[in-house]
Amino acid sequence: MVSATPASGLAGACRRAAWQHGGMLDIALQPVTVGTSGLGKRPGADAGLARAILSSRFHQADTSNNYADxxxxxxxxxxxxxxxGLPEDRVVFSKGDQDPVTGAFTGERMKRSFEESTGRLGLETLPLYQLHDPYTISVAQAMAPGGPVDVLVRLREQGRIGAIGIAAGTRELVEEYVKTDxxxxxxxxxxxxxxxxxxxxxxxLATERGMTVFNAAPFGAGILAGDNFRGATYGYSEPSPEFLAHVAAFRALCAEWGVEPATAALHFSLREPRIHTTVVGVNSVERLHELQGHVDAVVDVEFWAALEALGTPPAPPTD
Known part of the structure; x- marks a missing residue:
């Protein structure tokens, strides 16, 4: 699942032994993980959704210290x-975040974030805890002795965390973190x-290193999943006319083949062998039930050849 590889020279040769992998994500991942970034945004209404998620056919839930504060x-x-207590066949993944007031992302903040997460969840250990959106610090600062990554490594060595991860949006930043090994x-x-x-x-890069890959938001934050309450945006950004035209061509292809766009979007990720699990956010019990239907749907293998015939997608509005 995850191989042991030494850190790069970014943190300094004297730190290489400290960065040596001491843990693995040693659980059998299901193809779909339920994302919970929307959970808690409806005061008094989301308790039922939390129970539904933990009672559903999907045994993995992904959350974060800063989701809905x-x-x-x-x-x-x-x-x-x-x-x-958490049933034995269920797992919850979470992430460490910067200080919500100051934006600080120090090693001390990572310690507090982890204790806040485990305290809220009522769990002593987590199978995975991730460095989340480290936009207020440089990679060098994150990797420095006593910094947030050092704290994650030590928590893993102590057995409080099974595996550590990097979760962020900006591509070049994520690539740089992956290259640290x-x-x-x-x-x-x-x-x-x-x-x-x-x-x-x-x-x-992740596959070369034997890392586990989580692919989140296969619906592009809504535009590929039917009604998009954010308007004609992709990944929270305004796309170009060319990109929107490609999305329209994709939707037309789905209509031609009798496939729901959300089903095709989900199965595109599920059929990629380098992706170990696809994280799909749900913000209601209804969406959770819809997700089950999308997973169970069968997409004709010839559909994918027709999709390839649409050509290379235009540049997205994300970085």
């Missing part, structure tokens, strides 16, 4: 307690979809 983790923790897992989002291949290099 901590409400995502809190609601999952509440549901876990109602179940009498410090991580077991990489999560990319809104950058490897049925209309976007911009994360190809990230996936290549």
């Amino acid at each position: 901590g409400e995502s983790e809190r609601l999952l923790g509440e549901a876990i307690r109602e179940l009498g 410090a991580f077991d897992v990489v999560l990319t989002h809104n950058r490897y979809t049925v209309v976007d291949r911009s994360a190809e290099r990230i996936i290549e």
Whole structure:
């Protein structure tokens, strides 16, 4: 699943032994992980969604310290307690985030983030904890002795974390972190979809290193999944007319083949052998049920050849 490789010279030769992988994501991943970034944004209404997620056919949930200001983790923790503890066949992944007030992302902040996450979830250990959106610090600062990555490594050595990962959007930044060889897992989002291949290099680098790959947001933040409450945006950004034309051609192809666009978008990620699990965010019980239908749907193998015939997608609006 994840191989042991030494760190690059970025953190200095004297740190290489410290960065040596001490853990693995040693669980059998399901093809789909439920993303919970939207959980907790509806005060008083999302407790039922948290329970539904942990009782669904999908045994993996992905959250983060900063999702809904901590409400995502809190609601999952509440549901876990109602179940009498996290069932043995269920796992929850989370991420460490910068200080929500100051933006600081120091080693001390990573320690606090982890304790906040485990406290809300009511779990002593997590199978995966990730450095999340480290935009307020440089890679060198993140990798420095006593920095956030050093803290993650030590938590892994202590057995509090099974594996450590990098989860961010900006492609070049993620590539730089992957090249440090410090991580077991990489999560990319809104950058490897049925209309976007911009994360190809990230996936290549991760595969070369034997890393586990999480591919999140296969619907491009909504535009590929039917009604898009954000308008005609892709990955939270305004796309070019050429990109929108390609999306329209994709939708027309789906109509021709009798395939729901969301089904095709999901299966595009599921059929990629280098991707170990696809993270799909759900913000309601209805969306959770729809996800089950998309997973179970069968897409004609010849559809994919027709999709390739559409040509290389135009540059996406993301970086």
